[in-house]
Amino acid sequence: MIKANDPNRKSWVGLPSDCDFSIQNIPFGIFKSNNDGPRAATAIGNKVLDLSALQEEGLLDGLGLPTGVFTKSTLNEFMGLGKAVCRSVRDRLSDLLEEGNAELRDNEALKARAFYDMREVEMLMPVNVPNYTDFYSSEQHAFNVGTMFRGPENALMPNWKHIPVGYHGRASSIVVSGTPFHRPKGQTKADDAEAPSFGPCRLLDFELEMAYITGKENPLGDPVSTNEADDYIFGFVILNDWSARDIQKWEYVPLGPFLAKNFASHVSPWVVTMDALEPFMVDGPEQDPEVLPYLKYDEATHFDVKLEVGIQPDGSDETTVSNSNFKHMYWNVRQQLAHHTVNGCNMQVGDMYGSGTISGPEESAYGSMLELSWRGTKPIPMKDGSERKFIQDGDTVIMRGHAEKNGVRVGFGEVKAKVLPAK
Known part of the structure; x- marks a missing residue:
């Protein structure tokens, strides 16, 4: 019998060229x-x-x-x-x-x-998400952000290459592609101000991420090893994990992201299975220093998935602002799940885990406006002649992703969302 991933398999259903949903995909x-x-x-x-x-x-x-x-x-x-x-x-x-x-x-x-x-x-929305965790696993992204605020010599925090850093986010505000949302409001504090002020976010940003979803539970107290992780991961979606940069700057010390992250996160509607992505697994970067034994793994566990981000101003054409790849990650999904559960944390069916912003080595592959515009110092031109430092009201952000090999394309469709003015 021909296997589901066999590149020779053909369908009787007519497939458009550059089709994300080939017979080798079969998403849910x-x-x-x-x-x-x-x-x-x-x-x-x-x-x-x-x-x-x-x-x-x-x-x-x-x-x-x-x-x-x-x-x-x-x-x-x-x-x-x-x-x-x-x-x-x-x-x-x-x-x-x-x-x-x-x-x-x-x-x-x-x-x-x-x-x-x-x-x-x-x-x-394809799944009910009981719990949501967001990781911070792209070295280039972590280096870029750290460089902006601490300089290149201290860009990575001391723990970054020892553990897959993450935090527990808000599951209730994860919504499906196409859901418009209002610009968030909160407290911000200008560097030269004596006190904070309240109002709409001025530095609204996208974050290009992938997310995986677990389809199996582990009992409380039982960790999941890197070798067992595949059996727990059902599939993947594209994730736009929006960020209010100015709100985050003021609130994140000492406990990390809060109102800057919990107002909306958008996912693509089709869950592409781990099985469908197996042919596109590639080796990841050499990890130095050597990781602790519970984070070691035996096989290639990164994914060669091409990603792009576009911004479409209201009533105008879309401008592509980023071309990245899921393979540009330091920590892989097996390591993330193993670390998440090593203390005995129990996973639930439908739990979602964001990869963290995916940034490649070139400026064109950065996964957020914070990096692409380098804190607003390098405005990005749009096709309509306007510029963007961050995301404006009326803008629609569109993310797409696909893997391609041996003439077979396995894609995710797109995740898009329009920003409405603050209420």
């Missing part, structure tokens, strides 16, 4: 159409395929699926069935969509009720 998401309730789907080409319709027709029998699992409003119950079941569903969907398989291809009645045009459905 939640959608709704017309007056129907939320349900689970996969994406193929520019089509959304209703998984509940396939299950009702009996095409997913024998895979260990509870009745109605694809009619839920999130993927949490499905993910919680375990990697083996989820993998068997992805494999079965690949077979059904393969060019030589007539089971679905020739069933016109089922196709009519199972397939939807991607432009005609509403994509919803």
